[in-house]
Amino acid sequence: MVPLNWYLMLSAVVFMIGVFGFLTRRNIIIMFMSIELLLNAVNISLVAFSHYLQDMRGQILAVFIITVAAAEAAIGLAIIIALFRNKDTVHADEMSEMKG
Amino acid sequence: MTNLTGFSMPDLGPVMPEIVMTCLALLILLADLVIKRKETIAFLSIVSVAAVTYLLVGSTGITFNGMFIADNYSLFFKLIFMLNVVLTVLISVKYIAIEKVNFGEYYSLILLSTLGMMLMASAGDLITLYLGLELMALSTYVLAGFLRHDIKSNEAAMKYFLLGAFASAFLLYGTSLIYGLTGTTDLKAISSYISVNGLSGNPVLTLSMTMFAVAFSFKIAAVPFHMWAPDVYEGSPTSITAFMSVGPKAAGFAVLGRVFMTAFGAARIEWTGILIPIAILTMAVGNIAAISQINIKRMLAYSSIAHAGYVLLGIIAGTSEGTASVLNYLFIYAFMNIGAFAVVIMLRSEGFKGDDISDYEGLAKTHPLAAALMLVFMFSLTGIPPTAGFMGKFYIFMSAISAGYTWLAVIAVIFSAISAYFYLRIVMYMYMKEPKAAVQLSVSPGIALALTITVIAVLVIGVLPSKVINVARIAARF
Numbered sequence: 001m002v003p004l005n006w007y008l009m010l011s012a013v014v015f016m017i018g019v020f021g022f023l024t025r026r027n028i029i030i031m032f033m034s035i036e037l038l039l040n041a042v043n044i045s046l047v048a049f050s051h052y053l054q055d056m057r058g059q060i061l062a063v064f065i066i067t068v069a070a071a072e073a074a075i076g077l078a079i080i081i082a083l084f085r086n087k088d089t090v091h092a093d094e095m096s097e098m099k100g
Numbered sequence: 101m102t103n104l105t106g107f108s109m110p111d112l113g114p115v116m117p118e119i120v121m122t123c124l125a126l127l128i129l130l131a132d133l134v135i136k137r138k139e140t141i142a143f144l145s146i147v148s149v150a151a152v153t154y155l156l157v158g159s160t161g162i163t164f165n166g167m168f169i170a171d172n173y174s175l176f177f178k179l180i181f182m183l184n185v186v187l188t189v190l191i192s193v194k195y196i197a198i199e200k201v202n203f204g205e206y207y208s209l210i211l212l213s214t215l216g217m218m219l220m221a222s223a224g225d226l227i228t229l230y231l232g233l234e235l236m237a238l239s240t241y242v243l244a245g246f247l248r249h250d251i252k253s254n255e256a257a258m259k260y261f262l263l264g265a266f267a268s269a270f271l272l273y274g275t276s277l278i279y280g281l282t283g284t285t286d287l288k289a290i291s292s293y294i295s296v297n298g299l300s301g302n303p304v305l306t307l308s309m310t311m312f313a314v315a316f317s318f319k320i321a322a323v324p325f326h327m328w329a330p331d332v333y334e335g336s337p338t339s340i341t342a343f344m345s346v347g348p349k350a351a352g353f354a355v356l357g358r359v360f361m362t363a364f365g366a367a368r369i370e371w372t373g374i375l376i377p378i379a380i381l382t383m384a385v386g387n388i389a390a391i392s393q394i395n396i397k398r399m400l401a402y403s404s405i406a407h408a409g410y411v412l413l414g415i416i417a418g419t420s421e422g423t424a425s426v427l428n429y430l431f432i433y434a435f436m437n438i439g440a441f442a443v444v445i446m447l448r449s450e451g452f453k454g455d456d457i458s459d460y461e462g463l464a465k466t467h468p469l470a471a472a473l474m475l476v477f478m479f480s481l482t483g484i485p486p487t488a489g490f491m492g493k494f495y496i497f498m499s500a501i502s503a504g505y506t507w508l509a510v511i512a513v514i515f516s517a518i519s520a521y522f523y524l525r526i527v528m529y530m531y532m533k534e535p536k537a538a539v540q541l542s543v544s545p546g547i548a549l550a551l552t553i554t555v556i557a558v559l560v561i562g563v564l565p566s567k568v569i570n571v572a573r574i575a576a577r578f
Binding site for chain 2 (some may be wrong): 008011018022028031032035038039041042045046049052053055057058060061064065068071075076078079080082083087097
């Protein structure tokens with residue numbers, strides 16, 4: 001059996017990759033994908049804890065997270081499309097209408 | 101109720117306002133298909149809020165196995181949210197017609213966002229908290245980008261969305277750590293597990309509390325997680341800026357208070373250590389950055405950041421008096437901030453943006469009443485008696501002093517003196533400069549009503565503060 005620690009390390013590593021990707025990449029779509037990585041890292045650790053503790057709450061929350069992530073993807077992509085129609089770019093550094 | 105398979109129907113009484121709110125928000129979405137006059141939709145949304153408020157007062161209790169708590173604390177916050185909706189709808193009616201986004205979805209999104217806030221205020225479990233937070237946030241992202249053909253609004257929605265989603269991932273990681281540590285997501289059970297097992301000082305607990313602090317700081321726009329606020333406040337439709345500066349901020353404080361006081365009550369020393377630097381930085385950056393702004397929405401964004409810093413003092417105090425002062429402050433803040441935004445909205449007319457501070461030059465000569473109202477709100481935001489803003493700050497600082505944080509209160513007073521510079525600059529522009537060009541005010545019955553409510557509330561609470569603070573004191577015992 002795979003020990004709990006391995007799952008937690010996997011989750012932490014995926015979370016770190018997500019944070020790093022979000023902070024360094026400048027393409028909005030890739031930043032958006034990094035957020036999905038963050039959420040799935042959380043799902044890994046929740047399901048691992050849930051199995052380890054023999055408790056269903058973690059899995060319930062994981063299912064909710066998947067659902068909310070789907071809604072978030074719909075709204076996020078809609079916003080990206082609205083922006084793209086006006087500006088023809090998905091590059092975060094070019095979003096500089098407002099500064100200060 | 102039958103109990104054949106071990107399933108029993110939970111008591112729906114406490115959750116009734118939320119159920120009614122959901123149904124009414126969806127009904128308004130449908131009504132939009134058949135009703136062509138959007139003012140009617142606005143009126144319907146105010147009626148629904150009135151119905152929900154009527155239900156709110158009678159429904160208290162704990163249901164869904166402690167996942168949903170309707171107590172006086174959540175009731176007070178929900179009243180702030182209801183007030184926020186009514187005032188926002190009143191100032192929106194004419195404004196969204198001028199901006200040519202007069203759609204019915206606007207009102208139903210406002211109601212759904214408020215539903216999310218209500219769930220947050222009542223959350224007794226981290227799962228409910230997350231779902232409420234996401235419902236609130238997702239609706240607000242759409243509202244921020246509601247001016248679909250305006251690039252600033254698109255950009256505001258994009259920035260708000262990316263950073264908001266990033267923050268909620270932190271909230272979830274914190275939740276998963278706390279779940280692994282304590283084996284539960286119920287706030288009361290987490291609290292008793294921490295105190296029974298003496299976990300305060302545990303590194304995992306501290307890490308998880310830091311994650312929660314990060315996520316909630318994003319929602320209340322506290323430094324160093326405030327970067328989105330100025331851009332989002334500037335780009336969003338002004339009515340939504342008013343809505344966002346009160347609703348999500350108050351909801352953020354509702355969960356901040358409940359999670360940190362209830363679940364992490366045993367680890368108070370650790371989390372005050374996290375929150376004190378955040379509060380000081382928030383007051384410093386908010387007040388100092390506001391000085392150099394030339395756009396009034398941006399200035400009010402930094403002002404709302406600074407106000408989050410003051411309110412954090414009440415949470416840091418950790419006493420029930422501190423919580424009462426937080427509730428009191430947020431209630432007053434709703435009036436004075438939406439009032440200020442209502443004046444900003446009046447300056448927006450067909451073909452004239454009216455969101456530069458220089459547009460206020462000589463307003464007292466051309467429109468004396470509007471200038472006088474702005475004067476009252478600016479005095480109140482500064483905290484000058486006899487306005488409500490003074491009483492709000494007074495109770496916050498008093499609670500910090502009586503909890504032994506005199507030095508923190510002194511810092512807050514110094515920063516609030518700095519804030520006088522940029523608030524009173526508007527007053528100076530209005531009263532001591534000559535008008536550049538004739539500014540056209542777009543007045544409507546809705547905005548007039550909103551301004552009347554807010555200005556009366558600001559002045560009356562400023563003179564007779566005891567009613568509100570006494571109700572807040574009752575609500576603070578949770």
